[in-house]
Amino acid sequence: xxxxxxxxxxxxxxxxxxxxxxxxxxxxxxxxxxITPQTHIVEDLSQxxxxxxxxxxxxxxESEFSALSAxxxxxxxxxxxxxxxxxxxLALMHEVLFNAAGMxxxxxxxxxxRSMSAPINIWNDHQDSMAERDTGWIQLYIEDAQELVDAxxxxxxxxEDPDVSLPVMVCMDGFILSHVFEPVDLLxxxxxxxxxxxxxxxxxxxxxxxxxxxxxxxxxxxxxxxYLVEQAMDASRSKIVDAARKFESIFGRYYGDLIDTYHTDGxxxxxxxxxxxxxxxxxxxxxxxxxxxxxxxxKIRAFRPFPIDEIKKVVADxxxxxxxxxxxxxxxxxxxxxxxxxxxxxxxxxxxxxxGFVIGLGGRDIPVTTVQRIVEKAENVIRxxxxxxxxxxxxxxxxxxx
Amino acid sequence: xxxxxxxxxxxxxxVTAAELLAIAAFEDGLYSxxxxxxxxxxxxxxxxxxxxxxxQKIRLRSQVYDPDYVIVQDATLIExxxxxxxxxxxxxxxxxxxxxxxxxxxxxxxxxxxxxxxRIALDIIGKPIMNTVMLGAFxxxxxxxxxxxxxxxxxxxxxxxxxxxxxxxxxHAYDRMVVS
Numbered sequence: 001x002x003x004x005x006x007x008x009x010x011x012x013x014x015x016x017x018x019x020x021x022x023x024x025x026x027x028x029x030x031x032x033x034x035i036t037p038q039t040h041i042v043e044d045l046s047q048x049x050x051x052x053x054x055x056x057x058x059x060x061x062e063s064e065f066s067a068l069s070a071x072x073x074x075x076x077x078x079x080x081x082x083x084x085x086x087x088x089x090l091a092l093m094h095e096v097l098f099n100a101a102g103m104x105x106x107x108x109x110x111x112x113x114r115s116m117s118a119p120i121n122i123w124n125d126h127q128d129s130m131a132e133r134d135t136g137w138i139q140l141y142i143e144d145a146q147e148l149v150d151a152x153x154x155x156x157x158x159x160e161d162p163d164v165s166l167p168v169m170v171c172m173d174g175f176i177l178s179h180v181f182e183p184v185d186l187l188x189x190x191x192x193x194x195x196x197x198x199x200x201x202x203x204x205x206x207x208x209x210x211x212x213x214x215x216x217x218x219x220x221x222x223x224x225x226x227y228l229v230e231q232a233m234d235a236s237r238s239k240i241v242d243a244a245r246k247f248e249s250i251f252g253r254y255y256g257d258l259i260d261t262y263h264t265d266g267x268x269x270x271x272x273x274x275x276x277x278x279x280x281x282x283x284x285x286x287x288x289x290x291x292x293x294x295x296x297x298x299k300i301r302a303f304r305p306f307p308i309d310e311i312k313k314v315v316a317d318x319x320x321x322x323x324x325x326x327x328x329x330x331x332x333x334x335x336x337x338x339x340x341x342x343x344x345x346x347x348x349x350x351x352x353x354x355x356g357f358v359i360g361l362g363g364r365d366i367p368v369t370t371v372q373r374i375v376e377k378a379e380n381v382i383r384x385x386x387x388x389x390x391x392x393x394x395x396x397x398x399x400x401x402x
Numbered sequence: 403x404x405x406x407x408x409x410x411x412x413x414x415x416x417v418t419a420a421e422l423l424a425i426a427a428f429e430d431g432l433y434s435x436x437x438x439x440x441x442x443x444x445x446x447x448x449x450x451x452x453x454x455x456x457x458q459k460i461r462l463r464s465q466v467y468d469p470d471y472v473i474v475q476d477a478t479l480i481e482x483x484x485x486x487x488x489x490x491x492x493x494x495x496x497x498x499x500x501x502x503x504x505x506x507x508x509x510x511x512x513x514x515x516x517x518x519x520x521r522i523a524l525d526i527i528g529k530p531i532m533n534t535v536m537l538g539a540f541x542x543x544x545x546x547x548x549x550x551x552x553x554x555x556x557x558x559x560x561x562x563x564x565x566x567x568x569x570x571x572x573x574h575a576y577d578r579m580v581v582s
Contacts, residue, residue: 011421011428011436144461176463181424181436279461367464 015040021152024187028079031059031070037174038112064089068096075105078204087114101136106159107167114174123363124174126326139304141274154243173276258307260299267296268319308344334390356390403456410475413445415533420451426551486510526571538572542579549576
């Protein structure tokens with residue numbers, strides 16, 4: 001045993017923090033393939049295994065497709081499993097993502113959010129995981145390194161609940177969180193053991209009691225299997241809450257349930273965002289509130305299952321909802337979060353205007369001044385109504401605009 | 403909150419300097435945040451790293467546009483990059499050069515300080531790697547962090563003789579900048 005795990009509260013890299021958190025969850029099998037900006041997580045975990053400080057089997061593979069395929073086999077055999085990937089790597093897993101969810105395998109995977117090619121770009125946005133939103137994976141979007149650590153442990157509790165038994169993506173912003181150094185309370189092994197029960201799979205591949213996973217089914221059965229996955233997704237809602245609350249009872253830290261809110265009571269303008277941008281928005285909200293602007297913030301922690309009931313309650317009395325999307329659903333003119341919030345409110349008696357802003361694609365930085373301009377546009381919507389339902393923020397090359 | 407921007411060239415340890423500064427400030431009881439400018443790192447290319455220090459939890463995630471302090475590891479960058487861009491008028495820029503501040507002709511109202519960090523690094527560490535020297539200089543002129551915390555972070559990152567030499571260089575730069 002040559003290496004040693006850090007402990008306590010210290011300044012570490014976000015990637016180390018998540019690798020450490022995954023290690024504390026005692027995964028039986030880890031399989032991952034390095035890709036920027038996720039590489040440090042894989043390096044740290046393989047170092048832990050090589051140094052013998054964690055008792056996990058690390059399966060080296062030649063691609064992300066194989067990484068997730070290895071975990072499908074391991075999880076079906078009853079192992080607790082972990083992987084991490086990003087962008088093109090996640091896209092390469094696409095086919096296996098459906099299999100993992102359809103076979104009801106509670107794999108936990110960190111997604112270090114990064115843009116999709118082409119053009120080639122290694123920087124942050126949410127396009128990679130948003131493109132996988134219909135695969136049957138629960139998706140959590142994380143604000144800072146500490147929440148990342150804590151949500152990793154929560155993810156196993158949610159995934160492995162017998163009423164859920166679905167895989168979970170823990171999504172963190174590439175570079176912004178993966179390469180940041182900031183203070184983190186690293187998880188204590190005993191406390192994690194107290195928080196996270198032993199993995200008891202609902203079904204196991206077992207030669208003594210042969211069963212099959214992911215079989216061929218004809219039209220007589222297929223649709224009902226999909227319905228069961230949707231039911232499990234729905235069941236995960238209360239389990240996400242339970243995990244957040246149980247974590248708080250042991251560790252004293254809480255980040256909201258499916259959503260979190262900040263100064264939304266009575267707010268006329270409600271900003272909606274996911275991931276690390278939420279931190280910047282908290283500062284902007286504080287600043288604008290001091291200047292008398294009635295603005296609040298709604299953070300979406302769980303994008304799948306989509307928390308439309310929670311969102312509706314928060315925005316019902318607002319005058320405008322402002323959605324900041326780090327993705328673009330090409331062909332709709334707006335980001336997917338904007339579309340889903342609008343769709344979710346359609347058959348209700350809430351008629352608050354929703355405007356969408358596509359922002360920060362491919363690592364374009366989001367300064368405070370940009371958010372302030374967006375809030376000014378929201379104030380204009382309150383005064384004059386909607387002029388544009390959605391727009392791209394901070395386009396630089398004006399000659400491309402029509 | 404204090405914001406610091408570090409300019410350097412790929413290979414000069416700018417990102418490491420940012421990390422060490424965040425670790426040292428944390429040891430001094432502050433909240434800290436350090437991150438690179440997320441470029442595609444190439445040796446010799448201009449790079450930036452950012453640090454935030456605060457007595458409260460740091461939530462802001464944008465790059466640093468209006469720094470309180472700028473650290474320039476390589477004076478040849480002054481011709482290539484607007485190193486003083488956005489620097490607060492009451493802020494400070496610390497440049498690694500053998501020249502005097504007034505000879506740099508920087509366009510800023512902020513205080514300009516210089517230190518021949520490469521010379522110190524060569525003399526004490528034996529290599530022209532000046533990042534830890536610049537941290538000592540920063541601690542000396544700004545008093546935002548203690549030299550002891552910087553030295554502790556340096557020794558922790560570079561165990562053994564290399565760490566001791568770097569710690570000596572930190573102290574040397576601190577002493578030179580704090581008294582002048």
